[in-house]
Amino acid sequence: MRIIIAGGGTGGHLYPGIALAETFVRLQNKTQILFIGTTQGIGTSPIPKKGFDLETVAATGFVGKGLSGKLKSLFSIPKGLGQSLGILKKFKPQLVIGIGGYVAVPVMLAATLLRIKRVILEPNVMPGLVNKITAPLSHLVITTFEASNQHLPRHKIKRLGIPVRPEILRAKDSQKSKGTATLVILGGSQGAHSINQAMIEALPFLKKAPQSFSIIHQTGKTDSEDVKTAYRKSGLEAKVSAFIDDMATTYSRADLIISRAGAGTLSEIAALGKAALMIPFPYAAGHQIENAKAFVEIGAAEMILDQDLSGEALAKAILALIVHPARLKKMEKAALQHGNVNAAEDIVKMCIGLIEGSA
Incomplete structure (x- = not known):
């Protein structure tokens, strides 16, 4: 069996693809996997480390670009399509x-022209431009949110969830240590300056907490030293x-997670059943706000909009949750009901059925 996985640019796109690739190989050990990506963003750097082959094609972003950027994106499609056709014909x-x-x-367009079966993953509530273009061309559309149905071809949708890396799922089997609660702050691989700054401003308020709790804070490279200094001065x-x-290990220790609302992080939070305080990235075309709203609606998270974020607001939200174990447990249960730890295996089996003509 030969499978091509196309995409990337962010960890939220790439890591589910890697999880799928590993599951294909586990279930069908003679499966050959080829990734197609670009050299931009997070690019494709984790793929060779995982032992998978990689090809790159020309492609640039369209959304959020100026006129010259949009023209560059459009002009790159014919080149990327030609490259994709060559790769697909060879593989x-x-x-x-x-x-x-x-x-x-360009990869999905090439697959359409060559009449190769096609599947897309849509991890967000609101589909992005790429999936709006490629969904009508696909045989199967995998989603994680019920609300996505109104934006995509309903007859092609299977709501199976988004694959989570096996190494992350190991946290599900780890037991949290009893005693002091743990707050985990995640800004993504690049950090989140507004969250880091708000946390610095929140420290004086958090010192007044009725009970102590541990803090694990991932800052990104830029703010690391400033945040360390702030904690040291605060005495926390x-x-x-x-x-x-x-x-x-970090997830296994967490009682409450503060994070953006990217689809990759949310799929991990749901699969592991973790309570979350979400601060959506404001420049993600509204995707993260809609994702966070969906988690708030099912009772799995609370949300602060970036525009409303301040040290006092953040501290108030943290203290309303971290010192109330019963409320956290309720949120954890709601998150767990939304997640699917078997998403990768369910999707792979559906894909195998599509190839064999039974799906």
């Missing part, structure tokens, strides 16, 4: 999976890191 895949990111457009102990390599 001869039985299935092409689009995992999001603008590189998926915290483990501050620019990056966290062992996310499974």
Whole structure:
């Protein structure tokens, strides 16, 4: 079996694709996987480390660009399409999976022209431009939110959830230590300056908490030293890191997670059943706000909009949750009901059925 997985640009796109690839190989050990991506953003750097082959094609973003950027994006499509046709003809895949990111457009167009079966993953409530373009061309559209149905071809939708990396799922089997609660602050691989700044401003308010709690804070490279200094001056102990390599252990310790509302992070939070305070990234075309709203509606999270974020508001929201275990437990249960730890396996089995003509 030969499978192409196309997409990338962010970890939220790329890591579900890697989880799918690993599951294909586990269930069908003779499966050959080829990733197609770009060299931009997070690009494709984790793929060779995982032992998978990689090709790159020309593709640039369209949304949020000026006129020259939009023209560059449009002009890159014919070149990317030609490159994709060449790769697909050589590799001869039985299935092409689009995992999001603008590189998926020329690859999915090429697969359509060559009559190769096609699947896309839509992890957000609101589909992005790429999936709006490629969904009508696909045989199967995998979603995680019920609300996505109104934006995509309903007859093609299977709500199976988004794959989570196996190393993350290991946290589900870890037991949280009893005693002091743990607050985990995640800004994504690049950090989140507004969250870091608000947390610094929140420290005087948090010192007045009726009970102590541990803090793990992932800052990104830019703010790391400033945040460490702020904790040291406040007298509050915290483990501050620019990056966290062992996310499974970090998740296993968390009682409350503060994060953006990217689809990748939310799929991990749901699969592990973690309570969250979400601060959506304001420049994500509204995707993250809609994702966070969906989690708030099911009782799995609380939300502060970035425009409303301040130290006092953040501290108030943290203290309303972190010192109330019963409320956190209720949120954890709601998150767990939304997640699907078997998403990767469910999707792979559906894809195999599509290839074999039974789906």
